[in-house]
Amino acid sequence: MKVSDMMVTVLHTITSDKSVAHAAERMSENRVNSLLVMDHGEVIGMLTPRDICASHPNRIVADAMGPGPICISSDQTVWDAGRMMEEHGVEQALIMAEDELAGWITRENIMIKLAEFRDPLTGLFRAPYIQTIGERLLYEKKQFHLLFIDLNNFGQINKRYGHPFGDDVIREYSALLASMLDERHDYVSRYAGDEFVVISMAADDQIQSYINQMETPIGIRHMQVSAAVGHVNGYLDPNFFTYSFRELIEKASLLSTSTKQRLTGTVL
Structure with a gap:
């Protein structure tokens, strides 16, 4: 299975000059737990609830955001994607298709999918x-x-x-x-x-x-x-x-x- 088969194609973004309070409202309205920070069409970071809690509401997103997520090709298998995300210690990854941003995926969703392919007796993949x-x-x-x-x-x-x-x-x-x-x-x-x-x-x-x-x-x-x-x-x-x-x-x-x-x- 490839990551393109299970990626989320709806991307919620925010610019770096918006306030942290505004970002929190966006997350609540859209019921998401992360926002891509984009300026001039480029991803420059990621904002999570943890980032928001650690920042004053009046600060701007640029001061609160974390580094941008890693990028994974849409034809990568979910197994390779899971391994890559684990190695980098990240919870989200962007999916690129022919140099275009196609969607995103979370490590949690990958782990849930991978569990379906594990042998219950040995823990090895089937x-x-x-x-x-x-x-x-x-x-x-x-x-x-x-x-x-x-x-x-x-x-x-x-x-x-x-x-x-x-x-x-x-x-x-x-x-x-x-x-x-x-x-x-x-x-x-x-x-x-x-x-x-x-x-x-x-x-x-x-x-x-x-x-x-x-x-x-x-x-x-x-x-x-x-x-x-x-x-x-x-x-x-x-x-x-x-x-x-x-x-x-x-x-x-x-x-x-x-x-x-x-x-x-x-x-x-």
Whole structure:
């Protein structure tokens, strides 16, 4: 999902020479909690209720306003937008479309929308998230590594110890998986059941380190849990951009199956 799908297109503005009291009236009349401060068609700041409370009513907006919000392209995904706003510590962002101001969005609304895409068991994003990231990178002709991660013998864990215990294993493995990745260049999702997908722009040696960690048994409760990893390297495949993201997932999944056979000696 892109920010353009959920942005607010009605913009409430005020000029910097108006009084703080007038700005407070504008907010109340329009039932908004922020005003864009614009002079001569340019955004120069943002005014919030906090700014108003901290200023005398007779002061002008220029003295009370905070810095202008960050700008986000209308084709940014809500996931990237949320991450960007968190990094800058801002609550609102302007949406630009072809260098034109198209609307605005709040961090709160983004967080509410993102919650719809989170897996309730693990807290990781679900498959639509990783699909959106992958399709966007393919569209932008940006290469990446795709890892398809399938836990080994998970069906036996469920059969032997029960599904609630299996859920505990999935939850704890998810936390370990997320902790080994770097948000600056890695994206992870719980794809389905005991399967996970990672998209990464890390260097080859880092990817190999990831795979080694994932395939090495780790202790979770009283179990030793490992995974079979299928790796599609978009930096080495000359035909990488001829594939759809679905086809790349299929390739990585089949490679994971081959790895599982090698690691466990199981014929699938």
